[in-house]
Amino acid sequence: MSTNEVLYAVSDHIATITLNAPERMNTISRVMLNDLSAALLRANEDTDVRCVILTGAGRAFCAGLDLREAKPGSTSGIANDNSTRTTLDLRNTPPTVLQAMDKPTICAVNGGAAGYGMDTALGCDIRIMGQSAKLAAAFVKRGVVPESGGTWFLPRMIGWAKAAELIFTGRTLSAQESVDWGLANLVVPDAELQATARAMAAEIAANAPLAVQASKRMMRMGLNETFPDHVHHVYLQLLPLFKTQDMAEGMRAFLEKRQPDFKGQ
Known part of the structure; x- marks a missing residue:
């Protein structure tokens, strides 16, 4: 990884991947997109890693795509060049990498997870949310669809009717509502989030x-x-x-x- 927009650390068979742009609420830039994929692939290929924790630095997990780099007509939401793309290379994008990973993944949702950030959290196997965290399905409020897996995850996770309600309204769910809807495993006080996620990761890592x-x-x-x-x-x-x-x-x-x-x- 070429920048510090994604931090990577391993200890006790647990890889912790941290989105590290707190000044912009960890919105996904082109650099962060690439570095996140690289970190996930690194964790999946490391035989010492048995579980992965994905979290964010600062007061948000991920507030979506970095709109400073987005432009209308960009299929990824991140501007790469001035050409119009008609295909999308999914081999190394975070949603498809997450979906293909063999290593268990825990998302420690430390604040707002909106748009791309919500889909990324849903791509993890387990979600633990801090009390102040939220899931914001605000796609249609921005004139787009859940571009990073939400339309695949949500009907499977909560059924068609509830998924339709959430996507069509663009509603924001509190941490407790996320648990009630079946989108998160548990809610803990913000100060206990990382320790709780690590304790669950350690429990997983202790198994074969x-x-x-x-x-x-x-x-x-x-x-x-x-x-x-x-x-x-x-x-x-x-x-x-x-x-x-x-x-x-x-x-x-x-x-x-x-x-x-x-x-x-």
Whole structure:
């Protein structure tokens, strides 16, 4: 990563990725977009990382795209050149990288998550929100659609009717409303947000990482499979896990009534 607009740190098998432009409420610039993708890919490829926390610096998680760089007709919302694009390269954009990641992701929503920021939070597996945080589905109020995954995530997460209500009204949900709607896992006092997210990440990281990652792959595949096809794929995924050192360690630890020491092997 070439700038400090996205911070990356790893400790105790947990990668923390921080959007770091608090002076503009972490709005997504072209540089931040690229650096966020690079950080997510780095975490997913690092065998030492077992869980990822995504959060923001300052008083907002992400207030959407940086409108200083946006222009009408730009498919990404970020101005790249003066040409009119008719295709969109999705291989290395944050929403598609998040969707394809095997490592579990937790979004610690430390403030407003609006537009692109809301979609990015929804792209994570788990959302923990500070008490003052909000999810703002303000796309139609700006004359656009949820451009970074919202129209895919929301009907699957909360059903068609509730997704329609949220998207068509452009409503802003408080942290507690986000939990009530099924869009967040829990709300904690702002001062406890990072510690709570890290505690959950540590709980995930203590489990067999290959099994956790395989479970996430199976969940993702199951979104588009019939039940018989899915059961078959789960069985095929289970076979290599039987041969891992971690599975043997998990069984030994259970029989010996102790905590397992998993190596990711």
